[in-house]
Amino acid sequence: MSGWAIVAIIAIVIWGIVQIAKARAGIITDEDGNDSYVPRDDGAGRGELESARREIEQLRERIHVLERIATDDNTLDARERARISAEIEALRGAEDTKQHDASDKEDLSK
Incomplete structure (x- = not known):
């Protein structure tokens, strides 16, 4: 095998590896040679997203409960x-009543 044949084989292998990596990343090439990203719609990603949303909602509920406990009127303070x-x-109220009684007595004495 000549040196140029080895270079050609290595170049083809590298090109194949790059194409596989692009396909795994969701990058496709159109007819004009432009690369564009196509998001994959796999069930695993969607399931993880829903799981994360549920966890966030549970954490919000916990925070709400903790805030209510912290500001509740049942604490000792x-x-x-x-x-x-x-x-x-x-x-x-007792002072107002005393003042009221005193003013009533003054009115009665007049």
């Missing part, structure tokens, strides 16, 4: 704030 707020409102 929230109960303490509610108790103090109710006590303040009760004292305000």
